Amino acid sequence: MEQPVILKSNKYGINLILNEELPFEELLTAIISKFHESDKFFKNANIAISFTGRHLSTEEEIRIVDAITEQTSIHIICVLDTDEQKELSVKEQIEAFLKQQEESTGQFYRGTLRSGQILESETSVVVIGDVNAGAKIVAKGNIVVLGSLGGNAYAGAAGNADAFVAALHMNPLQIKIADVIGTGQDKSPLERLRGRKKQLEPQVAYIKDEAICLETLKDGMFENFY
Amino acid sequence: MGEVIVITSGKGGVGKTTTTANIGTGLAQLEKKVILIDTDIGLRNLDVVMGLENRIVYNLVDVIEGNCRLKQAIIRDRRYPNLYLIPSAQTKDKTAVNPEQMKKLTEALKEEFDYILLDCPAGIEQGFLNAIAGATRAIVVTTPEVSAIRDADRVIGLLESAEMESIQLIINRIRIDMVRRGDMMSMEDVKEILAVELLGIVPDDEEIVISTNRGEPLTGGDSPAGIAYSNICKRLLGYEVPFLTFENKTGLLAKVSGLFKR
Numbered sequence: 001m002e003q004p005v006i007l008k009s010n011k012y013g014i015n016l017i018l019n020e021e022l023p024f025e026e027l028l029t030a031i032i033s034k035f036h037e038s039d040k041f042f043k044n045a046n047i048a049i050s051f052t053g054r055h056l057s058t059e060e061e062i063r064i065v066d067a068i069t070e071q072t073s074i075h076i077i078c079v080l081d082t083d084e085q086k087e088l089s090v091k092e093q094i095e096a097f098l099k100q101q102e103e104s105t106g107q108f109y110r111g112t113l114r115s116g117q118i119l120e121s122e123t124s125v126v127v128i129g130d131v132n133a134g135a136k137i138v139a140k141g142n143i144v145v146l147g148s149l150g151g152n153a154y155a156g157a158a159g160n161a162d163a164f165v166a167a168l169h170m171n172p173l174q175i176k177i178a179d180v181i182g183t184g185q186d187k188s189p190l191e192r193l194r195g196r197k198k199q200l201e202p203q204v205a206y207i208k209d210e211a212i213c214l215e216t217l218k219d220g221m222f223e224n225f226y
Numbered sequence: 227m228g229e230v231i232v233i234t235s236g237k238g239g240v241g242k243t244t245t246t247a248n249i250g251t252g253l254a255q256l257e258k259k260v261i262l263i264d265t266d267i268g269l270r271n272l273d274v275v276m277g278l279e280n281r282i283v284y285n286l287v288d289v290i291e292g293n294c295r296l297k298q299a300i301i302r303d304r305r306y307p308n309l310y311l312i313p314s315a316q317t318k319d320k321t322a323v324n325p326e327q328m329k330k331l332t333e334a335l336k337e338e339f340d341y342i343l344l345d346c347p348a349g350i351e352q353g354f355l356n357a358i359a360g361a362t363r364a365i366v367v368t369t370p371e372v373s374a375i376r377d378a379d380r381v382i383g384l385l386e387s388a389e390m391e392s393i394q395l396i397i398n399r400i401r402i403d404m405v406r407r408g409d410m411m412s413m414e415d416v417k418e419i420l421a422v423e424l425l426g427i428v429p430d431d432e433e434i435v436i437s438t439n440r441g442e443p444l445t446g447g448d449s450p451a452g453i454a455y456s457n458i459c460k461r462l463l464g465y466e467v468p469f470l471t472f473e474n475k476t477g478l479l480a481k482v483s484g485l486f487k488r
Contacts, residue, residue: 112421114383115376130421132379189372193411193419 004030007038011158012080012094013048020054027054028067035072042074048094050080050087099160102141113137113151133173133192142166150192152176153205161207166217170203175212177205182212228259228336231343231462232361234385236377238348240369241398241428244438245455246345247275249365252445252459254309258340261300263331264314265357266347267322273313277441278303287315287322289331296334305442310339320352325359332360350384358385363392365425369399370411375419382422394425396458401430402471413469426458427469 004027006017018027035042049068051061065076081087106124113119113127115134124141135151137143140158142165149167154176156163161178171192172184182205184192202217215221233246243266250262264272267287273279284299289312303309315322335342344361347353358364364385368378378395385393397416404410413427431451437444445455450470457467 111386114386115380117383132419134376134380135383190411193372193375194415 005034007034012091013050013077015050015052017052018054018056024060028064031064032067032071035068035074039072042072044073044075046075046077048078048080048090049076098140098158102139102156102158102160102163106141112147115151131167139163164204164206166202166204168200168202170201170205170214172205175205175214177207177212180207180210180212182214228339228342229363230332230336230361231341231363231365232346232358233343233365233367234346234354234357234381235348235367235374236350236381237368237374240367240374242348242367243272243275243345244434244443245365245367245396245398245428246272246343248443248445248451248455249459249462250276250309250341250343251306251443252455253341253343253462254303254306255446255456256459256463257308258463259308259338260341260343261310261312261335261339262343262345263312264345265323265328265353266345267314267353268316268319269347270314270316272345273301273311275438275441276303276311276443278311278313279441282313285313285315287318290323290327296331320347320356323356325355328356329360350381354381354384358388358390361390363394364390365394365396366420366422367396367398368416368420370397370405370416372411375411375416378420382420392423394423395420396425397427399430400427424469425461426454428454428458429470 002019004019004022008015008017016031022030056064061079065079068074069076078090080090102123106126107121108126108128109119110128112129113131113135115132118136118138119125119127121139121141123139124143125137125139126144126146127137128146130147131137131145131149131151131153133150136154137152138154138157140156140160142163143153143155145167147167148169148171149165150171150173152174153165153172155165156178159178163177165175165177174184175182203214204217204221205212205214207213233242233249235242246262250260253260262272262276263286264270265286273282278301281301284294286299288294289296289299299312301311301313303311332342344357346357366378366382368374382393397413400413401410405412413424417424429450431449433444433449434451444452445459446452454470457470460467
């Protein structure tokens with residue numbers, strides 16, 4: 001038998017795929033129990049929801065939203081319309097908000113990131129120390145390394161192609177910004193380890209013509225970044 | 227109360243067991259009461275390097291499983307009145323012991339010994355977790371090779387996460403002639419990459435092979451590695467000993483008077 005309701009998460013929130021044939025009252029109970037099952041995961045979350053798979057009257061929509069709000073700890077910010085025009089504008093607003101979050105806030109990490117360690121950030125991140133080969137930073141915003149970047153850095157992890165990666169010394173294995181990957185220079189492992197000893201040359205990596213471009217930091221350069 | 231020190235590396239074959247044997251011997255020479263524990267269950271070899279293989283009756287797993295009393299598994303090294311060993315088991319594997327049990331064992335040994343040295347197995351799985359469980363101090367052994375350095379970096383990260391109080395580094399098998407030619411990482415290179423305190427450097431020395439074959443650690447002798455290990459032991463006790471520099475004059479590693487401070 002087809003499931004009464006399937007929860008699917010996307011960038012904007014949760015999409016409820018509803019069974020078309022089930023009587024509405026049964027469907028409502030099924031939705032609530034589904035959210036209860038994953039209550040821990042959703043605890044106090046602010047989400048936007050959308051409905052697909054079944055046509056709902058305005059009244060039915062309101063009843064579902066009310067039931068979720070009353071019986072679980074989830075806060076529903078808005079119901080996304082299936083109306084494409086409207087949906088697009090809401091999505092744009094959410095994206096703009098997320099992008100602003102990613103770019104204007106950040107966190108600090110103090111210490112050496114060593115092989116096997118992964119630092120993940122919902123915002124931008126500043127590492128005070130080295131990022132050794134085998135370590136990885138993933139940030140939705142920008143990445144700044146006040147030290148040597150010898151591992152992997154992934155900026156704009158939620159898709160922000162304007163994100164950048166800067167380091168006092170660039171010696172990365174890979175840099176990824178949004179969907180674009182750049183691999184470090186081909187060097188022998190010994191050269192790579194030693195590369196860091198050479199003179200500091202602060203560089204910044206960003207997307208230019210669909211590729212990762214690495215440039216020495218110059219005065220006023222950041223005016224071009226957001 | 228004694229101090230529990232784990233000797234670890236991540237990568238195999240960099241000289242953990244040799245280092246454990248030589249540091250243990252060196253500390254005993256400095257009149258400390260020392261016990262070595264081989265935690266590499268299934269791949270017993272510290273007893274071989276120590277030349278005590280023929281004295282084994284009970285082992286680490288026997289102690290943990292209660293097949294014998296702790297005292298019965300402790301082997302005294304006849305060459306030094308205050309050097310002891312608990313050998314590993316040959317037939318069991320790493321799952322025969324858990325971190326809690328190791329902690330209890332080292333706690334008990336602290337009462338009686340000044341230093342408890344744990345020879346850690348290669349890898350970062352159960353055997354590693356067992357070995358570090360009771361330790362408050364870690365010595366990471368590496369060679370100046372890219373693979374060993376990478377693994378040492380990983381292990382230092384894990385030790386930091388485990389909140390090890392002190393992490394120090396030994397660079398083993400360094401060849402000054404190769405460093406000079408630029409074919410090997412120098413002490414400075416390694417120190418810079420791993421960013422932990424350096425406890426010592428041990429030159430590549432064929433005397434080590436001879437000493438291991440004989441089952442007699444060479445600490446305290448006048449070979450370059452013997453001197454290096456003696457210095458490491460003194461540093462462990464808190465003395466400031468300058469790092470040796472080795473000069474390659476006649477194709478042999480020879481000690482020179484030019485000593486550099488850290």
